[in-house]
Amino acid sequence: MSSEQLFHEFFVAGLEATDVERLAILEEAGRVDPDFPPKLLKWWQSESESDSALFGGLKRYSATEEGTAFPREFDDYRLEAQIGRGGMGVVFRARQISLDREVAIKFLSRRGLLAEDARFNAEARLLAQMTHPNIVQIHGSGWLPIGDRVFPYLVMQYSGGVPLDQYCREQALTLKDRLHIMLQVMDGVQHAHSRGITHRDLKPSNILVTASQQGRLVQLIDFGLAGREEDGCRGGTQGFMAPELSSGSLIAGPITDVYALGVVLHMVLGGAPPRGDTPCSSVAAAQTKPPVAPADLRGDLDRLCAKALATEPGDRYQTVQDLAADVRAWFSFRPLQAVPATLLYRTRKALRRHRGPLVAALVVMLLLFGAVHNLNEKLEMKQKAIQLEQAKLASDQLVVRSEKRLRVANKLMLEVFRELAPGRSGGQISVRSLLARVEELVEEAADTDAALKGERLLTLSKVCEELGVFDKAHALSGLAADLFSSQGDAARGDWRLAMSHRAYQARRLGKLDEAEATYRMLLAEPHDREKPEFRLVLQSGLSDVYLGKGENLAALELAEKTLAAWQELAGQTDLRTLAVQNTLARVLLFLNQGPRAERLLRDMVTKLEQRLPPDHPRILAALGNLAWGQVRQKKGDEKLMREVLQRQHCVLGIEHPDTLTLINLLANHLAKHKRFAEASEYFAMGYAVVDDQVTKSLTAHNWGNTLNQLGAYAHAEQLLDEALAVRIELKGATHQQTMLTRATLAEVWTATGRVVEAEQEARLLFETALRKWGPDQGVTQTFKAFWQKVRDKVGPANPTETASIQREPIDATAPH
Known part of the structure; x- marks a missing residue:
């Protein structure tokens, strides 16, 4: 970098600085070149005079007297009010007359330097390259003569927002609200970085927040110091500049923007600068004084800020995208990049996500050992029966008892998993991590009996199903069905049961054709007239398949028929009856029969609350359907949906299919109402954890x-x-x-x-x-x-206008 460029960077850094701050800049500049300090003082004094001419002249734009030398209107614009001063000029709210729209016009103070003309042209080009909701858009540029001077100006999108720090103070935002705002800031900065552009002056006053009924919109302004990464120059505001910018390397890039974001994040979350004094303290302090942890921050967020503020660039987040990923991980109680990935830490995060008792997991393990023990006992008894022919009858009886005990153990294990699994009981622990160990334990007792091995695999399939791990469940139920099939008619009932689970799992995986074919095949099988429940389970599953394929009338007919049969067979409060009632309500919602669907759902919630705990997942699922139905009917906002989602998040965990379903529904609703920034946050949250x-x-x-x-x-x-x-x-x-x-x-x-x-x-x-x-x-x-x-649009057209075919998200993610 040339000496002239270095001097210009020091000059820009001191434009908005106080006298104390300028002393620090002069000290740093003197270390680079002893001639810089006196020259800087002269330029800053001259700049003040230039500002006086600029601001004094522009003040007369607001005058209403006839004959003023400075008319309020020029070109296609009418100045209305001064709204602020930036690094090198003044900003006005104005109106573009021809389009009758509000704009912001930024006038740059200038003394006729070619370098300043180049900087103005650079800012205009930079802004024009970036199209993002979190960055103010440029509409035009030009030059305005005032007396014997000519001032360049930029015409930009008018935000109407307030600075970030002011907005946070006035609104008394929660910690999560502040983090959501910072995610929008990071998205805007990341977009600039993806274009090879570094902002270089990130601070709260350059981040505006606008609140409306559609939510909060955050926008970055003042790219006057921005530049391409290859420019390699320094710049910015003291206190927000990375330490390496004053240590001699003098190279600004994405990593220095990460540091500035760390300062802003620290101030937004903790209310104070990271070094414990003013935000414009000397950059030199950043090299020796560790950041002060905000009083309200503990654990992960404290370490997140510390990583962004690391003195050594290599110790920071290497991209803004990495920083944003850790913020999103914090929302979903997932491990952060900023925290060493120890086993203890990851275990603690897993328990924090679900907050379930460890004793429950130990109970599961004990039951599994018991199942294996019973299996070994059964094998021993079979061997004894072969060796002792004279005791064949007694041995056979022991074998039968052992097999029954094994089945009881398997059933008990499944029931315990149901109690633990978020998808059933409202428990708050994920036992997905135990599945690998479950398989190991059962494999240690390898059984040559195909029927018992099939029963073991089907039990594991049901466990995976309860946990929402449908791909694993689908594979296991297929293996179990093959083993049962090899046993012929003796295991026909077990084969039907395995195939019914496989059909359900296929539906949850989106394999609707397979699910339909399996359900139809099973319904065509002869059934025990004394046990009609199985046939009704198949009919209920098939109606869900019809709904998933958009065959709503067929789904309606079958669901109504099945519900009536369940009510007659098991009563109106039986959980199986209520499950079909839930299916029927969803079909009605898709057919725009909202009032009837709402009555069914409210009745279902009332009956479930009489039988189950308040936060039982079945109740939460019904409330989620009810909230979705109200939003679909435009009978209310998404308040109930958000409340249910929060309860599901705590009870089921974010990875559970029911939670993910409601996240997608809420995101779809926000997108449908053009609240795209909020919708994007929820889509990102779901995308980060979904498996299938x-x-x-x-x-x-x-x-x-x-x-x-x-x-x-x-x-x-x-x-x-x-x-x-x-x-x-x-x-x-x-x-x-x-x-x-x-x-x-x-x-x-x-x-x-x-x-x-x-x-x-x-x-x-x-x-x-x-x-x-x-x-x-x-x-x-x-x-x-x-x-x-x-x-x-193939002919002359504006390439930024897009045709519209699917502006609303696909609404296929209805609650299950």
Whole structure:
């Protein structure tokens, strides 16, 4: 970096500094070049005079007297009020006359230096390159003559927000609210970094927060010191600058923005600068004085701030994305990158997520050992029966008793898992980590008896099912069914039971065709007339499959028939009856029969509350359906949905399918009402923890669609590509959901100027729909309209306007 560039950086750093702060800057500048301090003093004094001319002249823009030398209007703008001063100028709220819209106009003070002209042009170019909801957008630029001077100006989006620190003080925000705001800040900074741009002056006054009914919008302003990473210059505000910027390296980049974000995060969460004095304290202090932990922060957040504020760049988060990932991990009680990944720490985080008693896990292990012991006892008895022919009858009786005890142990183990599993009992511990050990223990007692081995595998399948690990459950139930099938008619009942679980698991995995075929096959089997419950279970599962495939009328007919049968067989308060009532209510919601669905759900909640604890997952699931139904009917806001989600988070854990379902529903609701920033947060939360491919692809599609609305096109395209690959594999290239993902990708291409590619894809989608559904179907008409809109953009058009086919997220994630 040249001497002139170094001097200019020191000059900019002192523009807003106090006298005490300027002394520190002069001391640092003197170490670089002894000629810098006197020259800086002269320039700062000259700058004050220039500011006086600027501010004095602009003050007259507000005058209403006729004949003023400075009219309120110039070019296409009318100045209305001064709203602040930035690093190198003054900012006005103004109105663009031709479009009748509010804008912000920033005038840069200037003495005719070519370097300043270059800086102005650089800021305009930088802002024009960035399109993101968390960064103010530039509308234009120009030069305004005032007397014998010419002042450059930028016309920007008017935020109307207040500085971050002021907003946090005035609103008395909770810790979580402050962190959600900081996540928006990080998203904006990360977008700039993805364009190779470093802000270099991140501080609360350059972060504006606007509150509305749609939520809080956070926007970064004042990119006057920003530059490309390869520029390698220093700059910023004392106290927010990374230590290495004053140690001689003088290179600003993403890692220095991470440090500045650490300072802002520390101030927002703790209310004070990290070094314990003013935020503009000497940068030199940052090299020797450790940050003071905020009084209200403990544990993970304290360490998170400390990592962002590390003196050595290599000890910090290397990207803003890493910092944001740790904040999101904190929300979901997951281990943080900032904390050493010890076994004790990860165990503590797992228990914090679910807060379940360790004794319960020990009980499970004891029961498992008991099951293995019984299995070994049974083997010993079989050997004794072979060796002692004279005691065959007695041995056979012992074998039978041993087999019964093993079955009882298996059943008891399943019941204990049900009590522990979040999806059943409301317990707060995840026993998923025990599954590997369960398999090891049973394998140690390898059984050559196919029927008993099948029973063992089916028991494990049920355990996985209760825990929401449906892919593992599906594989185990298939193995169990094969073993039962090899036993012929003697194990036919066990085979049916295994296949019924496999059908349910296939449905939860999104394998609807497999689930339907299995249910239909089992329903065609001869059944014991004295035990009609099994057939009703199959009918209930098949109605859920119909609902998942969008065959709502078929689902309605079967659900009503099954509910009536259960009510007659088991009564109206039986849990199996209420489960089918839940299915029927969901079908009615999809058919827009909200009032009847709401009556069924309220009745269901009342009956469940009479039999189960208040936070039992069945009650929470019913309340989640009720909240979703109210939002769907526009009978209220998402308050109940948020309350249920919070209870599910505590009781079930964030990884449980019911919790993830409600997270997606809430995110869909927010996106539908154009509250895209909030929706993106919830989609990100669910995406980070979901395991199964179907739910992850659905979340990826909806999140990508939301990011498309936010202008985060690169991330949106990445998510949509991921969703598309899964949907093509599971559903095929011409399935309606696959085609919707392809259409959303085409929207992203349109928005990023790839209109020819988008038009080709849109035309292909329309032609596919025409062949598959015919010209008169609504889906075909939708794809036709989409193609026409994209086709119009192949000619002269604004590439930032996007055609719309699937603005609302897919609503396939209804509560289970």
